[in-house]
Amino acid sequence: NISVVLMTFKLSLFRFIVKRLFSTSHSSVDSKEMKKFQLLAHKWWDEEGEYAALHSMNDIRVPFIRDTLLSMSSNYHLGNPLSGIKILDVGCGGGLLSEPLGRLGASVTGIDPVEDNIRTADRHKSFDPVLAKRIQYKSSSLEEIVEESMETFDVIVASEVVEHVADLEMFIKCCSQVLKPDGSLFITTINKTQLSYVLGIVVAEKIMGIVPEGTHEWEKFIPPEELEHLLESNGFLVKTVKGMLYNPLSGSWSWTESMSLNYAVHAVKAGAQPTDTPPETDIQQPSATAGTAG
Amino acid sequence: LGHDIHFHDKKIALLEAGPRKDYDHLPDSYSNRVSSISPGSATLLSSCGAWDHVCSLRLKPFRRMQVWDACSEAMIVFEKDDLDDMGYIVENDVIMSALTKQLDAVADRVEVFYRSKAVGYTWPLPSHSCDTSPWVQVELADGRRLQTKLLIGADGHNSVVRKEAEIQNIEHQYDQSAVVATLHLSEATDNNVAWQRFLPTGPLALLPLSDTASSLVWSTSHDHALELLAMDEETFVDSINSAFWSNINHSEFIDTAGAMFRSAISLLKPSGTAVRQLPPSVAKVDPESRAMFPLGMGHATEYVQHRVALIGDAAHRVHPLAGQGVNLGFGDIACLAHHLSAAAFNGSDLGSLKHLLKFETERQRHNVSLIAATDVLKRLYSTTLAPLVLLRTWGLQATNALPPVKVRSHFSE
Numbered sequence: 136n137i138s139v140v141l142m143t144f145k146l147s148l149f150r151f152i153v154k155r156l157f158s159t160s161h162s163s164v165d166s167k168e169m170k171k172f173q174l175l176a177h178k179w180w181d182e183e184g185e186y187a188a189l190h191s192m193n194d195i196r197v198p199f200i201r202d203t204l205l206s207m208s209s210n211y212h213l214g215n216p217l218s219g220i221k222i223l224d225v226g227c228g229g230g231l232l233s234e235p236l237g238r239l240g241a242s243v244t245g246i247d248p249v250e251d252n253i254r255t256a257d258r259h260k261s262f263d264p265v266l267a268k269r270i271q272y273k274s275s276s277l278e279e280i281v282e283e284s285m286e287t288f289d290v291i292v293a294s295e296v297v298e299h300v301a302d303l304e305m306f307i308k309c310c311s312q313v314l315k316p317d318g319s320l321f322i323t324t325i326n327k328t329q330l331s332y333v334l335g336i337v338v339a340e341k342i343m344g345i346v347p348e349g350t351h352e353w354e355k356f357i358p359p360e361e362l363e364h365l366l367e368s369n370g371f372l373v374k375t376v377k378g379m380l381y382n383p384l385s386g387s388w389s390w391t392e393s394m395s396l397n398y399a400v401h402a403v404k405a406g407a408q409p410t411d412t413p414p415e416t417d418i419q420q421p422s423a424t425a426g427t428a429g
Numbered sequence: 430l431g432h433d434i435h436f437h438d439k440k441i442a443l444l445e446a447g448p449r450k451d452y453d454h455l456p457d458s459y460s461n462r463v464s465s466i467s468p469g470s471a472t473l474l475s476s477c478g479a480w481d482h483v484c485s486l487r488l489k490p491f492r493r494m495q496v497w498d499a500c501s502e503a504m505i506v507f508e509k510d511d512l513d514d515m516g517y518i519v520e521n522d523v524i525m526s527a528l529t530k531q532l533d534a535v536a537d538r539v540e541v542f543y544r545s546k547a548v549g550y551t552w553p554l555p556s557h558s559c560d561t562s563p564w565v566q567v568e569l570a571d572g573r574r575l576q577t578k579l580l581i582g583a584d585g586h587n588s589v590v591r592k593e594a595e596i597q598n599i600e601h602q603y604d605q606s607a608v609v610a611t612l613h614l615s616e617a618t619d620n621n622v623a624w625q626r627f628l629p630t631g632p633l634a635l636l637p638l639s640d641t642a643s644s645l646v647w648s649t650s651h652d653h654a655l656e657l658l659a660m661d662e663e664t665f666v667d668s669i670n671s672a673f674w675s676n677i678n679h680s681e682f683i684d685t686a687g688a689m690f691r692s693a694i695s696l697l698k699p700s701g702t703a704v705r706q707l708p709p710s711v712a713k714v715d716p717e718s719r720a721m722f723p724l725g726m727g728h729a730t731e732y733v734q735h736r737v738a739l740i741g742d743a744a745h746r747v748h749p750l751a752g753q754g755v756n757l758g759f760g761d762i763a764c765l766a767h768h769l770s771a772a773a774f775n776g777s778d779l780g781s782l783k784h785l786l787k788f789e790t791e792r793q794r795h796n797v798s799l800i801a802a803t804d805v806l807k808r809l810y811s812t813t814l815a816p817l818v819l820l821r822t823w824g825l826q827a828t829n830a831l832p833p834v835k836v837r838s839h840f841s842e
Contacts, residue, residue, distance in 0.1 A: 214437020
């Protein structure tokens with residue numbers, strides 16, 4: 136009997152430890168953020184609803200991704216520009232970006248920690264026989280798929296995601312792990328400036344309702360310099376950084392010189408290490424392994 | 430669209446109520462339904478390879494268009510400075526045959542259902558969280574069901590698609606019918622001029638088909654149209670000739686006023702009065718070629734809705750006096766194809782209102798002014814009242830003297 140009691144005690148202790156480990160683990164998913172999106176899971180596909188600004192963002196982010204990839208490839212077919220490319224859409228939400236990428240020929244895997252989002256996305260793609268085959272959705276965080284997807288994807292897209300993650304550096308490291316060498320990473324996010332506080336939170340959320348209230352926290356916005364630094368110190372080469380601007384009157388996005396509000400980044404994962412490596416890479420090795428163990 | 434590179438892996442279905450129209454060899458006689466194709470429309474047709482087929486069948490380019498009033502000497506001549514063709518007179522059947530050939534070329538992407546009829550449409554519900562398909566369902570008379578992301582209604586001025594989609598249509602029946610016929614000229618001539626004379630009962634147009642034949646489009650009252658059809662061939666030919674040549678409707682007052690204005694213009698602008706050419710006279714009419722159809726005006730309040738677009742006569746119907754009806758339709762096609770192609774290259778859902786609205790705005794802006802102007806012209810020229818005749822006489826003479834206004838007209842579209 137004592138052994139049974141000890142056993143159950145050990146089991147519950149084990150469960151307790153596991154639970155604590157998981158809840159304080161270095162996960163990039165923030166549970167508070169998850170709750171915010173859960174409430175709006177069914178609104179994704181209303182083009183004039185809460186997510187209207189994200190729908191119209193497709194008008195610039197899809198051509199940006201498409202043209203960047205086309206310019207990097209030598210043989211492509213204009214009728215199927217992204218054919219043969221495997222894309223991971225992190226934080227895919229209801230699939231707003233996954234679907235156009237799928238229509239352009241890519242094989243898309245969309246992941247999102249909020250199950251309701253994945254359910255909405257799955258149902259929406261199911262009506263289109265072509266998309267149903269090209270896109271796979273999974274309710275998961277980025278870390279959870281790392282082990283089974285090492286160096287699997289040609290492209291990762293993290294659009295309007297990094298301002299919601301808990302641990303950005305871990306997020307970037309995971310991106311690097313699931314990307315093939317020379318693979319592309321596309322990020323769109325919001326800068327941390329006074330302007331972005333006034334326009335991005337006060338006006339956009341509280342006054343004009345362009346973004347559902349409480350979606351963003353200014354503290355988590357990331358200045359492009361910081362993002363660039365994190366990327367470059369984790370094996371990425373930043374190729375492009377462009378400012379984006381939303382016009383609430385016309386409901387449309389455009390590219391702009393200034394990055395004080397929204398911006399987009401294209402980075403490429405460094406290819407295989409050349410043989411005559413400079414001394415710095417030896418120092419980098421230990422931190423890379425520490426990252427994977429963490 | 431079937432020939433558009435960005436539509437490479439899309440599927441298009443075309444529902445056609447009529448039979449397949451394909452010419453292996455041309456019939457000797459001309460069909461009585463012809464259209465005046467503008468250079469812009471010709472460009473569209475050549476972009477999908479159909480214009481070459483048209484050229485290899487038959488067509489008649491024209492270089493000049495002379496329009497004049499029955500109630501005065503006022504006249505206006507349209508022509509391009511560089512002696513390019515202003516437009517082409519092409520039989521409708523020839524265009525159909527050319528298009529059929531090009532459809533065959535993309536049969537893997539475009540499926541044509543000849544002799545088919547849609548009997549029911551199921552529209553998607555606006556709510557996006559429902560479980561029924563968000564696409565448009567079309568039920569055919571033979572029981573087959575199709576579903577599509579975008580339904581394009583090109584089914585004419587009595588469009589069923591428009592009615593089923595509950596799009597309001599502003600329409601007005603003119604108390605006029607158009608009489609068409611194929612005519613043979615008294616003598617062979619270069620025949621590269623299109624003629625139109627505004628009679629009080631309606632405009633009468635002679636469109637060149639070949640050096641010896643022309644097509645007639647005579648818009649007139651219903652009663653007169655019926656008379657014209659019932660007449661024997663000789664009387665019919667006489668009516669046409671006298672309509673073109675007679676000065677019955679002239680009044681001295683108008684003639685004097687017109688002459689004064691003309692001299693005033695020639696003082697200001699010596700080259701402002703063009704040489705008046707004489708229209709050819711008609712010798713006989715092709716038997717069986719006389720027909721008539723009623724005329725009206727129409728304009729849909731919306732050209733698009735979620736997953737629906739209207740083009741051509743389904744969206745707008747215009748009087749033939751300007752010869753622009755089919756060219757407006759071709760313009761719609763070019764615009765819609767452009768927007769759909771861009772949307773496809775962006776991976777967008779083809780039925781999404783975003784780009785459909787861009788098409789609507791672009792075309793409504795263009796079409797409304799032209800349709801309104803045509804309607805105004807029709808009404809202005811339907812009267813013999815002196816003040817209005819004077820107004821249009823002077824207006825026509827003034828327009829004739831101003832080259833930029835003239836060339837910028839819809840004929841150069």
